Amino acid sequence: MKWFRKQTAPAGASVQLRETGYHPFGLLGQYVPMRSGEIRLYRAVREAVPVVDAAIYKLIRMVGGVTAACSDPAAERGLGEFLRTVPAGRGQYGVDAFLEGYLDALLTCGRAIGEIVPAAGNREIAAVLWGRVEDIEIREGDHPLAFTICGPDEQGRMGPLPCQDLLLFTPLNPEADSPYGVSLLRGLPFLTDILMKIYHTIGINWERCGSLRFAVTCRDDGNGQAEERSRMLAGEWSRAMQDTRSGSVRDFVAVGDVDIQVIGADAPVLDSEVPVRQILEQVVAKTGIPPFMLGLSWSSTERMSSQQADMLTTEITAIRRTITPVVERICRLWLRMHGYTCGFEVLWEDINLQDEVEDARAALYLEQARKLRLENDAAEAAAFHTRREV
Structure with missing residues (x-):
């Protein structure tokens, strides 16, 4: 008698990978920003739009040079x-x-990284270098004041860099939820994409206007020779166009009902002045530089008003405040390496945005006010002595 063992159904295995329900915009919460890709995008914006590149260079130049004043003349x-x-x-x-x-990376990428390189013996600073922000990462510590700058090791793995005290890191307008700063160009990629589409379309239209395409239509007159005539017209038309490209002039003669039209000649070319200006206005507003300084003649005057000069001075002063701690760290380390314990102050060059005539007129007004003040003081002193003698 043959016995059959009763087969039991296998136990169901638990699924490790499973789908969970999300609302239609759940992917927004899972988005991880690619920082290096974002930096490449901002650099592409500068390369594609010369106005943006010129604005950043002008901001860097207007920040000016820096010096330091010390209480000890020898140290200074x-x-x-x-x-x-x-x-x-x-x-x-x-x-x-x-x-x-350093400022180029700060304005473009939203952050900048630098390094103080000490010489052998740690008695001198051999160099001060700026680096690629794409190669570093920031790891936050237990409290907001603690963070670590990480870079790739020999195996390409990200790890803390050994000498954190010699590294210089500056974020531009950092947000509360990220140690990385915000680029000056944030918000411009969308507008740049529209601007590039307009410019590309303009180029295609001009290429079409410079290299015309023709539609040659040969109508049948009823004798059944339309196909042969069309082949003959195509050959003659091709030879005429080739001779035209070589610089010679050749007439085209056809017999019968032949119609020649330029392809796309009746299509109107869209006016690009208004949309391009609207986009460039947003770009200029983002940089904070007056339009005429970027070669944009939008107004009847090219003189900078006092309000524009004040606003631009405020922008430059804010950038200086951001990078002043970096200069102070460099100066402090140099003084301590050479045994100086005196205090110092970082001094920036004066911001000069007005005309020489306006500066001279302002100096004249100051001197006139000073002269009147001295005359009033002298008159009051004489009157006081006269009353005292009486």
Whole structure:
């Protein structure tokens, strides 16, 4: 007698990968920003729109140079020579050259990274360099004051860099939920995409106007030779166009009902002045620079008003406040390496945005006010002595 073992159904395995319900916009909560890709996007914006590139360079130049004043004259002379001659990499010298590259990354990428390189023996600063922000990451600590700058090691893995005290890091307008700053160009990629579409369309239209396409229509007159005539017309038309490209002039003669039209000649070309100006207005508003300084003649006057000068001065002062701690760290380290314990102050060049005539007129008004003040003081003193004698 043959016995059959009763087969039991296998137990169901628990599924490890499963789908959960999300609302239609649930992907927005799972979005992880690609920081390096965002930086490449901002650099592409600068390359595609010359106005943006010119605005950033003008902001960097208007920030101006920097010096330092010390209570000790010897320390001030040595520190000034160091700030003027310190190597900044890539054939550049001086802290001003370092700040130009540092500011370029700060405004474009929203953050900047630099490094103080000590010489052998740690008695001198050999160089002050700026680096690629794409190669670093920021790891926040237990409290807002603690963060670590990480970079790739020999195996390409991200890890804390060894000498954190020698690294310089500055975010531009950082947000509360991220240690990374905000680029000056945030919000412009969308407008840049529209602007590039307009420019590309203009180029295609001009290419079409410069290289015309023709439609040659040969109508049948009833004798059944339309096909043969069309082949003959096509050959003659092709030879005529080839001779035209070589610079010679050749007439085209056809017999019968032949109609020649330019393809697309009746299509109107859209006016691009208004949309391009609207987009450029948004770009100029983002940079904070008056339009005429970027080559845009939108008004009847090219003089900078006092309100525009004040606003631009405020923008430059804000940028200076952002990078002043970096200069202070460099100066402080140099002074301590050379045994100076005196205090110092970082001094920026004066911001000059007005005409020389306006500056001279302002100086004249100040001198006139000073003269009147001295005359009034002298008259009051004489009257006081007269009353006292009486």
